[in-house]
Amino acid sequence: MRIFSFLGKKVGDLTIKYSNLPESYIKRSYEQVYWKNPTGYPQYPAAQIARKKYRFTTHRPWTGQFRRQNEPNTHRKKVFLEPVGEWSFFKGDRVEVMVGKDKGKQGIVNQVIQERNWVFVEGLNTHYRVVGKDKKFPGVTILSEAPLLVTTGVKLVDPETLKPTEIEWRYTEEGDKVRVSLASSRIIPIPKAAEETIDYKSKELYIENKEKDTAASEVTKITFQPKLATFEMDIMESMGIKEDRVPVKSYWY
């Protein structure tokens, strides 16, 4: 129904990619469904009562902090998000900060929160935060980066001129989709750090679970042989089941 599509587009694609979790799991871990009609009965429409507005921050949707931040009966002011079209900022990108006290400085994106149009630039746009302050202990001061809006806060850096530039998504002759700098028409490659997930830095560095995982060589092995048979026929043949009874004619209505 309407509500499912409404909920569906809330979590960004990059977040799902970063989490390395199935989309269905992310959905069921952050959704708050208070009532749902039973499914499979014609008399019940596919209706549900669920929380519609969630506050997305640096707490990722599948975490306990997110749930704590979005407890039932907590309502916060609406966040207005400027439409950005196609997302073009990835982890590891070199960007220039366009606002704030670090205006004009360049840095590397180290976190992307797509739900809020945020990027965090390493070591820039920072403030000090005191953590663990106690009556006896003065606390530890740590430097933490504040988010920057992708629409106004940062711009990608042109690899040739090293100046901030607008970009456009185009296709190469090989059919790959690339970001092209409008200042110098150079391709801005998507950095390797963009494929980093919560589990591993890059796909090659994943450590296999010996008991549970299938080896990559087994996965890519081609065992399919085209054959004029349905799945059931094929399985019956391979298991030596012979069936020569002819089913009676039946009618579908």
Add this chain to the structure above:
Amino acid sequence: MNFSLVKNVLKYASGFCYRTKNVTSMCASSVITKGFHTTPSNSDLMEFFDIKKNWNETNIRVGRAWKLDELRIKSNVDLHKLWYILLKERNMLYTMEHECYEKVRLFPNPERIDKVQESMNNIETVIRERNIAYYKLETGETGERPVEDVVNMFGLPEKYKKQEYHIPQFMNSRWVRPYLEHGYINSLAVKKFYRLYKEKQYNETRRARNRNFNHVQHLLKRFPNMDLEKLKAEYPDVDIEKAKHTKKARGHFLPKY
């Protein structure tokens, strides 16, 4: 069962497919003799539980689900075996989840259930594709359960899934669609329901239209230098020129005109 699972759920997944120890080597140790038996180890009820090593684990990291393209290159026999491996894994996960619930422990990595389920759904999709291809070639039909577009008791369009009977429809006097046969669709009650239903639908679209219009006004107020083409792409039904000149979109300054 005295496994102690501590409170910590970390998620793991990657370029390796979750569950199946070596599909093809299982093909070798074939199945012809005694039905199919996908596990090489002996089986008792403890197969419903995870291996003992994992009982105290707080984080059982596994790869991702099988993708459609990976399953399309596998033979039917492999898919059949993989299905039962996944089924047993899913049973094991459900058992462990229940057991953790009973013992008031945290079930480690609950997303494993979703991964297994996704793999199973993908296997079903691939098998269905293959069967449809066979039936289309042989009979010209999909071989799927036939579905008909009908108007249901409330006067609303519905997909009616046909059922299989041993006698044709004209002989089957017990099979009737009462609401069709007795003309309920044209009855006053159904017409009234349909009118109110349409009104409700209209109200929903109207509210969505107003909500979007208001939202665009606020966006224009907050982000005056916004890319209007992107805005138009996101809210195609909103008259942006009209929204620009409303009071709500103006902001707290005197207009220049």
